[in-house]
Amino acid sequence: MSLLTWKDEFSTGITQFDDEHKRLIGLINDLHAAMLASRSQEVVQDVLRKLVQYTQIHFRHEEEAFARTHYPQVAQHKAQHDKLAAQVQAFVKSDRGVNAHLSIDVLKFLKQWLLEHIEKSDKAYGAHLNAKGIQ
Numbered sequence: 001m002s003l004l005t006w007k008d009e010f011s012t013g014i015t016q017f018d019d020e021h022k023r024l025i026g027l028i029n030d031l032h033a034a035m036l037a038s039r040s041q042e043v044v045q046d047v048l049r050k051l052v053q054y055t056q057i058h059f060r061h062e063e064e065a066f067a068r069t070h071y072p073q074v075a076q077h078k079a080q081h082d083k084l085a086a087q088v089q090a091f092v093k094s095d096r097g098v099n100a101h102l103s104i105d106v107l108k109f110l111k112q113w114l115l116e117h118i119e120k121s122d123k124a125y126g127a128h129l130n131a132k133g134i135q
């Protein structure tokens with residue numbers, strides 16, 4: 001069973017970002033599956049690395065759209081992205097990121113963070129970007 005399932009209520013109103021959020025959810029589920037299957041540290045680490053890389057790409061895409069459209073909440077939003085990136089980097093560098101058992105904490109944290117960030121911050125940019133012609 002998947003840890004996280006996409007729901008229509010997660011939609012930001014921006015197709016590209018909804019698709020990227022779906023991919024992030026998919027990667028969190030992959031990480032969960034790798035841990036449940038007690039896959040080797042190497043496999044878990046590899047999935048975690050993919051998730052970290054894709055998160056950075058996604059944040060960059062959102063921030064580029066903010067810059068292009070002069071999104072007024074850019075500073076607060078980018079601060080949340082930067083904080084998450086720093087926290088995840090710290091996990092990856094610590095034992096918690098590579099130990100298959102302790103990584104459950106990382107996974108719960110990522111799941112919680114993503115859902116809250118989409119709900120409170122990402123959904124807030126939808127109307128602004130729509131008004132700038134981005135669907």
Ligand SMILES: [Fe+2]
Binds near residue numbers: 062077117122
């Ligand atoms: Fe965001």
Ligand SMILES: [Fe+2]
Binds near residue numbers: 017058062122
């Ligand atoms: Fe996002």
